[in-house]
Amino acid sequence: MAGVRLEHVYKKYPGSDNASVKDINLDIKDKEFLVLVGPSGCGKSTTLRMIAGLEEISEGKLFIGDRLVNDVAPKDRDIAMVFQSYALYPHMNVYQNMAFGLKLRKFKKADIDKRVREAAKILDIEHLLDRKPKALSGGQRQRVALGRAIVREPQVFLMDEPLSNLDAKLRGQMRAEISKLTKRLETTTIYVTHDQIEAMTMGDRIVVMKDGIIQQTDTPEVLYNNPKNLFVAGFMGAPAMNFIVGTLTEQGGTLRFKSSGVDVAVPEGKAKTLREKGYASKEVILGVRPEDLHEEPVFLEASPDTIVTAHVDVAENLGHEMYLHLNGIGTQSVIARIDGRAGVMNGTNVKLALDMNKVHLFDKESELNIFEN
């Protein structure tokens, strides 16, 4: 097994003025499960394809272990890939599909057989070994594609949206299986997805990308609780973080955040930093996650200075929790996630308290998190 290191890596396509991937620096540790996440066109797949050797690196260095591999062919990088549009070999059965890479590398027949059968057992496809790909379901094909990668016992697994062709139920199942599998095999894995739930649940660390640039690299917990900028804050989490544009104002020795329908006190610890950084009386963006808006009486009583009143446009009851789509907090719709038993009805007004210890404040110009930069 080995780690992967990218140093100042760029990708620029011929005829294009801008680089698609800019100054990527990453140190992926041995056995780590790293997820590259971001919206379509953010450069995550291009980065993975450069690691795979399917795209040339325009500038910078790529190491697998201690070996510089910029000019090493994909087959000699000791990696195994699983892509969204994985193509199984249609004229071979499942066994042959999985064995082919080993046969090419002149593994002994007995070794090939052992590895294929072991992988098939792990993936629960032992009963399918004689079948041709066209006789398999989508999920079974996906397992074969994974099996083809596993038997190689590579230094690094590269996976690009491997679950996106599966239906939601199967995707959830395979998500857990891949996590389990990579932990068991102890192989460094780089996984690309657009889906932040996949990223949060699978990754040891997550790299959030936008416009070819890394926005933040950290553990799921840190990314969720301490996003460095507005983009990361809005991208991680479902429903997404709510943003309210407003002004910080000094009033009777307290720093308050004011916006349309919002007038709440900023806790002293945060206020001190804001004053020091010169944000008092400036416009900022307040970010609050749906679960940090509370309707419980005990919370309302304890936080009289952070209460807002809003109109419930829609109350979506999911059973265990309820999403309130609210109007009247700032200028845009806000979502609150509350207890499913709260019994809030559509069209009513509701009082909610903001957990000001957990809110984030972003610079309106740079969009950076004031407390994290």
Place this chain on the structure above:
Amino acid sequence: MSMSDWEQLQHILNCPVRCEEVLLSDYPAWTGLEAGAIVEDGTESLIVAVAVDDGTIQLLHVERGNLNETEKALISWSVSRYGLQQAEGLSYADGRTEAERNARALGEWIVKQSLAGGTEPLPSSLSQDGRLYAEMIPFLLETEQTAEASAFGELQKLMDSFLDEDVIVIPLKGQEWLVLAPLSLVRDTLEERDEQAETLEESLASIGSGLQEMLASEWIGECHLAVGRPMKPVKSVVQSVTLLRETIELGRIFELGANIHLPWNMHLERLLANIPEPVRLRYVEQALGRSDVFMEAETLSTLDTFFALDCNVSETAKKLFIHRNTLLYRLDKLKQETGLDVRVFRDAVLMKIILLLYKFTKRA
């Protein structure tokens, strides 16, 4: 041993004959055997060593019992002569085998003919021992990286191993290869007659995709592959190469992100590519009133996906990982800007044509 050699032997002996390659590490006792040596003389079959190299041994299985001693001696002698010929093939000064020299000569002839738009018949000296008279499936491969001197042997071995059939590899230009595979590769498809069976085109597309992925990961990295319908190379190899070359060229323009290109999916693209550039530009401007509508990558990818999924809103939203309403908003915005509502058939056709013309103008 090539397919035609087996077939001749099968015909003479009137029994099945097959060739197999095994690892010497699995059968260490066979190390050092010479071509023609009888490995096993069973009641059901005779196994003869064909060639030993690089840790593997090639074996010929003659599946008939009760061969008399004269027949066995003749088979052994034929195989040893074959081995000798193969070894002699390696003795050219440039290190190329006889097979590679023949393939290169054929490749040069094809390139020359395609440049001259020629219709000259294929000289019989280039017909690969008559193999080009049979119907074959053409694959044209374009690699991004320049192949090394040893590439022919590597690719030939890889293709033989992947398809397990007698494949002809022909180097054309520096990064361009023609691969001719036997029709037996899609025999299942041709024989199946039920409604569930794949069409010939589906079958060719899926073999092409598998082959492209294998070549990318096991050989050369990024590459583009076009697959054609079966044809008789002796008659149509030049036309087939010309069509597949054009298919890859158009595919690189119109099918961004795809590496496998199919000529039967490129009719409209081929037609539009023949329109002179000034006419194309004028048409796009007249039809839209402006030419910068597609400047945003998001608009391009939205339309590409929408058309690829037969104008299905739900499927397109799913594929683009966006909410259905976001897609509807984008389509409404496009309607406002261009006057064309792509959810209406007439406007969708017009937009598709404009989109293709725009892509050709921008990226050709």
